[in-house]
Amino acid sequence: MFAKLILFDIQLFITLNSLHSAACDYLFIALTQLGNSWVAAPILVFVVIRFLPKDKRVRIIVVWTGTLALSGMGNSLIKSFVQRNRPPLFFERIVERSDAQAQQIKHHMRKSYGDDYPQIHLPGRVLRRRSFPSGHTNFSFSVAMILVLFFGAGLWYVFLLAALVAYSRIYLGIHYPLDILGGVITGCLFTAAAVIPAKYYLIDNKSSGDSVT
Numbered sequence: 001m002f003a004k005l006i007l008f009d010i011q012l013f014i015t016l017n018s019l020h021s022a023a024c025d026y027l028f029i030a031l032t033q034l035g036n037s038w039v040a041a042p043i044l045v046f047v048v049i050r051f052l053p054k055d056k057r058v059r060i061i062v063v064w065t066g067t068l069a070l071s072g073m074g075n076s077l078i079k080s081f082v083q084r085n086r087p088p089l090f091f092e093r094i095v096e097r098s099d100a101q102a103q104q105i106k107h108h109m110r111k112s113y114g115d116d117y118p119q120i121h122l123p124g125r126v127l128r129r130r131s132f133p134s135g136h137t138n139f140s141f142s143v144a145m146i147l148v149l150f151f152g153a154g155l156w157y158v159f160l161l162a163a164l165v166a167y168s169r170i171y172l173g174i175h176y177p178l179d180i181l182g183g184v185i186t187g188c189l190f191t192a193a194a195v196i197p198a199k200y201y202l203i204d205n206k207s208s209g210d211s212v213t
Contacts (some may be wrong), residue, residue, distance in 0.1 A: 004108075009178045010105070014118050019086075019171075032165060047063070048061055051151075063199065066194065075186045079133065086131040086174050088126050089129065094117070095117075113152065121173050132177045133181075133185070134181075137179070138183040144187075149199060
């Protein structure tokens with residue numbers, strides 16, 4: 001069962017990764033940068049300064065920073081525990097592996113692709129280890145959750161941008177679809193678990209009737 005799930009994940013990755021063009025290479029190399037904290041941080045600081053109450057800005061920045069740090073650390077711990085190889089290293093080593101799971105995967109891949117495994121499209125930086133869950137996806141969905149929890153469901157479209165960042169990781173050949181799903185789950189759950197109580201007790205300060213929104 002697990003081998004079939006991994007096989008499906010690999011086949012879906014191959015299908016999605018094969019859909020590429022020169023223009024999209026530039027687009028997704030640029031979009032994937034939004035999953036880096038050093039790119040997103042200035043944008044979030046601008047949002048705080050421009051749209052949120054002056055007397056609550058310091059607390060909001062502390063909550064946002066702490067939430068993103070905790071979500072990222074939780075995601076990184078899972079990466080270290082799972083130790084899944086990324087697609088480039090997987091395809092380099094699968095031929096040499098002889099364990100039962102690898103044999104089953106190779107058997108099904110030969111049925112679909114013959115003896116020549118598909119070539120991965122790798123237009124950007126090549127990464128090989130710590131694949132699950134996707135860190136860029138975790139970060140982008142954490143940011144999207146923060147914005148929606150603070151500004152309301154009317155900002156739902158930020159999840160579309162987060163989804164594009166997540167898809168860029170498959171397009172660039174360095175994450176599987178299951179890695180992306182894992183990043184979505186960790187980003188949303190860890191962020192909600194941190195932000196909801198922090199916003200209620202530290203930002204909105206319900207005892208005094210204040211609210212950000």
